Amino acid sequence: MQKLGRNVGGYRGETIEIQTVLGQIKQAAADQNWTRDAFPGLPELFALRRPVASPRNRVYLSTGMHGDEPAGPLAALDLLRGNLWPGDAALWFCPCLNPAGFALNRRENGEGIDLNRDYRHLQSAEVRAHVEWLGLQPEFDLCLCLHEDWESHGFYLYELNPGHRSSLAESVIEAVREVCPVDPSPVIEDRPAQNGIIRPAIIPLERPQWPEALFLIAHSRTRLSYTFEAPSDFPLSVRVSALTAAVRAALGSL
Numbered sequence: 001m002q003k004l005g006r007n008v009g010g011y012r013g014e015t016i017e018i019q020t021v022l023g024q025i026k027q028a029a030a031d032q033n034w035t036r037d038a039f040p041g042l043p044e045l046f047a048l049r050r051p052v053a054s055p056r057n058r059v060y061l062s063t064g065m066h067g068d069e070p071a072g073p074l075a076a077l078d079l080l081r082g083n084l085w086p087g088d089a090a091l092w093f094c095p096c097l098n099p100a101g102f103a104l105n106r107r108e109n110g111e112g113i114d115l116n117r118d119y120r121h122l123q124s125a126e127v128r129a130h131v132e133w134l135g136l137q138p139e140f141d142l143c144l145c146l147h148e149d150w151e152s153h154g155f156y157l158y159e160l161n162p163g164h165r166s167s168l169a170e171s172v173i174e175a176v177r178e179v180c181p182v183d184p185s186p187v188i189e190d191r192p193a194q195n196g197i198i199r200p201a202i203i204p205l206e207r208p209q210w211p212e213a214l215f216l217i218a219h220s221r222t223r224l225s226y227t228f229e230a231p232s233d234f235p236l237s238v239r240v241s242a243l244t245a246a247v248r249a250a251l252g253s254l
Contacts, residue, residue, distance in 0.1 A: 067101020175249030
């Protein structure tokens with residue numbers, strides 16, 4: 001499978017009509033009896049919850065952080081419609097954290113802020129509302145953040161695992177490899193990588209800007225976090241399949 005060669009200087013691939021997709025997500029969630037929470041002070045943003053009695057694991061998922069990464073919300077829709085969740089896992093799902101960005105087909109929100117660099121200083125209304133909602137939730141056993149990278153040569157992931165729990169990374173990579181190329185580069189995003197896996201050092205106070213995943217670790221919302229990066233220069237259907245496979249493999253490996 002070859003890259004399409006469309007992305008020159010930024011994302012130039014397929015787009016989605018976000019309000020249509022969000023309407024489909026809401027319907028799929030309602031059909032499966034998920035609870036929907038509006039974010040405090042920003043009711044156009046919402047999260048979905050699927051509680052279970054005496055859960056073995058509490059799992060948080062998010063996507064739609066960047067408006068030029070359409071595979072994430074579509075993967076959220078596929079996962080909700082498929083309804084193949086572990087029966088003993090309580091789930092929290094934020095299916096689109098930046099709808100304004102999707103309307104503009106750009107990474108940032110309507111004010112030009114990259115939300116995934118704003119979790120330390122909380123300048124954007126979206127991140128402030130998201131953080132307030134997170135503060136009302138319990139600690140998670142696993143966090144999965146779904147993204148894309150318009151420059152990558154294949155799928156890759158970040159693992160933040162300060163508690164040295166059993167890694168899910170290799171299982172995820174092998175599952176994704178069935179549907180999407182994995183980036184073989186020894187350095188990805190200026191960080192050492194092996195077999196599509198990046199395990200960066202976690203020193204929050206040395207980072208002037210925090211992504212969501214680092215916030216979740218730094219504020220003890222979880223001790224195990226994965227950020228999945230689908231390759232945006234491949235067909236949209238391939239990227240959606242990669243993210244869906246990654247989520248299912250991670251949940252299946254818990």
